[in-house]
Amino acid sequence: MAAPAGGGGSAVSVLAPNGRRHTVKVTPSTVLLQVLEDTCRRQDFNPCEYDLKFQRSVLDLSLQWRFANLPNNAKLEMVPASRSREGPENMVRIALQLDDGSRLQDTFCSGQTLWELLSHFAQTRDCLQQPGGATPVCVYTRDEVGTQSPLRLSPLPSWKTRSPTAVSRAVAGDRGS
Numbered sequence: 478m479a480a481p482a483g484g485g486g487s488a489v490s491v492l493a494p495n496g497r498r499h500t501v502k503v504t505p506s507t508v509l510l511q512v513l514e515d516t517c518r519r520q521d522f523n524p525c526e527y528d529l530k531f532q533r534s535v536l537d538l539s540l541q542w543r544f545a546n547l548p549n550n551a552k553l554e555m556v557p558a559s560r561s562r563e564g565p566e567n568m569v570r571i572a573l574q575l576d577d578g579s580r581l582q583d584t585f586c587s588g589q590t591l592w593e594l595l596s597h598f599a600q601t602r603d604c605l606q607q608p609g610g611a612t613p614v615c616v617y618t619r620d621e622v623g624t625q626s627p628l629r630l631s632p633l634p635s636w637k638t639r640s641p642t643a644v645s646r647a648v649a650g651d652r653g654s
Contacts, residue, residue: 505543
């Protein structure tokens with residue numbers, strides 16, 4: 478039998494609290510949070526209430542598959558989250574790296590948008606207020622958000638910041654691209 482087109486790929490099996498297993502196909506760049514969200518969507522659970530566990534270790538959901546040090550066909554288990562990740566009271570420490578290599582750091586409410594995060598710092602606020610200038614592009618774990626509308630609408634949790642700290646890179650980009 479011939480191998481499927483597009484390569485072999487990896488898969489992971491997730492045991493849900495209801496005792497059902499769900500298999501999720503993953504690529505090296507798949508974020509573990511996506512695995513949890515996919516399983517929760519299929520099994521009708523709230524992903525904010527659960528973590529993923531491999532053997533005896535609770536996994537960092539912000540990691541990509543390639544950096545999670547998990548074997549192909551790993552058997553993961555959904556476990557109740559040790560702390561709530563939902564609601565405006567959760568604070569996230571963000572370090573924003575600029576084009577010149579300098580870093581700006583502060584603590585933000587998890588309900589804030591990326592635009593509010595960029596507007597918070599004087600160095601990035603100047604770039605936002607220049608008409609016809611460059612729109613900043615935020616890069617986090619190889620995901621880019623670079624137009625004004627998604628920056629204004631993307632809250633930090635939807636940007637896969639499930640851990641209490643995150644480092645992002647802000648670069649100047651063209652408004653036309």
